[in-house]
Amino acid sequence: MMPCYFIMGLGRSGFSAAHWLEKQGYDLVAWDDNTTLREKAQAHSIKVVDPFEADFPWDRVSTLILSPGIPMSLPSPHPVVTMAQEKVTSLEIINDMELFSRHKRRETPIIGITGTNGKSTTTAWLGEIFRSSGKKVGVAGNIGIPVFDFDPSSFMDGFVWEISSYQLENMPSFHPRIAVITNFTPDHLDRYKSEIEYYKTKEKILQKMTQDDWLVIGIDSEPTLRLFNQLKSMGKCGLFPVSVTDVTSPYVREHGMGIYKEHQRIKMVFSSRMIPNEKKSETTLWDLFSLGDHPRLKGVHNDENRACAFGAAFLFGVPLDDIEMGIKKFQGLPHRSEYIAQIRDVLFINDSKATNIEAALKSLNAYDAIYWIAGGVYKGDHIARVLPLLSRVKEVFLIGQSMQIFEDCLASTVSCRRSGTLDRAVREAFNEAQTMGKGKGGTKPVVLLAPGCASFDQFRDFEERGNVFKELVMRIKEETKQKGDR
Ligand code: UMA
Numbered sequence: 078m079m080p081c082y083f084i085m086g087l088g089r090s091g092f093s094a095a096h097w098l099e100k101q102g103y104d105l106v107a108w109d110d111n112t113t114l115r116e117k118a119q120a121h122s123i124k125v126v127d128p129f130e131a132d133f134p135w136d137r138v139s140t141l142i143l144s145p146g147i148p149m150s151l152p153s154p155h156p157v158v159t160m161a162q163e164k165v166t167s168l169e170i171i172n173d174m175e176l177f178s179r180h181k182r183r184e185t186p187i188i189g190i191t192g193t194n195g196k197s198t199t200t201a202w203l204g205e206i207f208r209s210s211g212k213k214v215g216v217a218g219n220i221g222i223p224v225f226d227f228d229p230s231s232f233m234d235g236f237v238w239e240i241s242s243y244q245l246e247n248m249p250s251f252h253p254r255i256a257v258i259t260n261f262t263p264d265h266l267d268r269y270k271s272e273i274e275y276y277k278t279k280e281k282i283l284q285k286m287t288q289d290d291w292l293v294i295g296i297d298s299e300p301t302l303r304l305f306n307q308l309k310s311m312g313k314c315g316l317f318p319v320s321v322t323d324v325t326s327p328y329v330r331e332h333g334m335g336i337y338k339e340h341q342r343i344k345m346v347f348s349s350r351m352i353p354n355e356k357k358s359e360t361t362l363w364d365l366f367s368l369g370d371h372p373r374l375k376g377v378h379n380d381e382n383r384a385c386a387f388g389a390a391f392l393f394g395v396p397l398d399d400i401e402m403g404i405k406k407f408q409g410l411p412h413r414s415e416y417i418a419q420i421r422d423v424l425f426i427n428d429s430k431a432t433n434i435e436a437a438l439k440s441l442n443a444y445d446a447i448y449w450i451a452g453g454v455y456k457g458d459h460i461a462r463v464l465p466l467l468s469r470v471k472e473v474f475l476i477g478q479s480m481q482i483f484e485d486c487l488a489s490t491v492s493c494r495r496s497g498t499l500d501r502a503v504r505e506a507f508n509e510a511q512t513m514g515k516g517k518g519g520t521k522p523v524v525l526l527a528p529g530c531a532s533f534d535q536f537r538d539f540e541e542r543g544n545v546f547k548e549l550v551m552r553i554k555e556e557t558k559q560k561g562d563r
Contacts, residue, residue, distance in 0.1 A: 086144025093223035145243035192259030206403030252285035376443025412543035429543030437529030453530030
């Protein structure tokens with residue numbers, strides 16, 4: 078009997094999967110708690126039925142396709158998930174990515190990119206490299222493009238997917254040819270019992286991988302270094318470690334394969350010994366790039382992203398010249414250390430995607446003379462870790478729910494102001510930046526939005542927060558122009 082799919086959640090991923098299933102003639106029912114989204118689905122001939130009504134076809138449903146944003150357990154299981162588990166014995170719970178993997182052409186490889194920070198940038202960077210090399214790839218996933226925006230049966234050189242821990246919860250048979258793990262630091266602690274459980278969920282990307290597959294693993298965070306050492310002793314898959322710091326680079330050199338830092342240069346070592354069935358034993362060394370020399374993507378975190386994208390493209394077989402061309406062409410993603418404008422001598426950078434402390438920390442590390450806009454919904458991930466970087470910060474402009482927590486932690490080290498809203502914070506930061514002037518060695522002052530928090534107290538999501546920031550900056554620019562400035 079043909080399975081009947083129940084699609085719960087008709088946001089970007091759920092709608093796209095439902096639409097594809099409907100077009101293919103599969104039996105399906107769908108639901109979303111949001112009326113507008115239900116109406117949109119119905120307008121596209123998707124059958125919408127309330128799971129709490131008597132006419133819901135529980136006797137036919139075998140597979141629940143659950144949107145990543147809908148929790149199965151923490152903070153609390155969604156009532157529809159609980160009900161489905163009660164109503165259907167041996168219910169299979171998967172998501173759109175798992176469904177796509179089952180229906181794609183077998184020979185089309187997937188590169189799956191996960192980690193806590195940098196995965197969107199690495200994904201987009203890799204996409205640019207493939208395009209520069211004339212390859213046809215579908216870039217999708219957590220980056221904001223549902224996988225079913227591509228046709229699974231189309232002829233492609235590959236799919237490049239950003240995959241979140243939410244997504245990895247429900248992808249039991251997912252098998253990437255190349256996986257990338259950028260780093261692990263605490264995040265999403267409302268959805269997982271512990272940091273360990275969050276990391277374990279991310280590690281599910283490896284579950285079906287074999288010795289014919291490659292894992293590019295950033296080892297500059299402690300938990301990923303630990304994972305690398307474990308995997309090394311297990312011999313699970315080909316390991317290509319990436320380090321952009323002096324501390325972990327010796328591990329790469331010892332492994333004889335991967336990307337590492339030497340003096341201020343990033344180098345790649347590759348040994349044919351590690352290739353299955355390769356008889357010759359040769360080690361090749363390439364000098365790749367200078368730390369921090371990309372014109373737009375500043376900071377060590379971007380060197381890490383760039384090195385991970387480099388490694389994945391290299392293992393995929395993209396020629397070095399094409400990789401370099403793609404690396405150079407990439408302009409960065411919106412809301413990730415995005416340059417917005419220079420007004421008078423003040424630079425405005427939008428890093429709204431810095432939704433946790435670790436990401437804010439990396440952003441702070443990339444600039445000097447910072448007027449830092451921070452705060453929102455604090456995730457409990459140790460603000461105090463920014464203290465060593467506060468010499469770079471001239472003043473902090475606090476917004477949102479977490480103002481008190483941030484002030485308690487930072488105010489004895491740096492001047493903090495309770496701006497409250499983003500609107501006030503941007504104006505106050507600009508005024509201060511103009512009066513305080515340049516930093517050490519003449520560096521330009523930077524108004525940096527890197528909140529270190531989620532946005533949900535004041536905005537729909539980090540994208541809306543970043544867009545509002547851009548609009549505010551543009552308004553200031555216009556006003557400044559009218560006053561007769563450059
Ligand atoms: N819904 C209900 N009841 C609920 C909760 C939600 O019906 O109690 C419905 C909502 O009305 C909505 C849908 O379920 O229509 C929620 O879907 P979703 O939150 O899973 O959102 P999608 O639009 O499908 O977007 C998802 C990813 N969202 C999440 O993981 C939260 C997007 O990642 C991803 O880009 C998209 O699929 C395409 O693959 C976003 C994200 O915030 C960027 N990711 C998190 C992050 O990066 O930190 C993990």
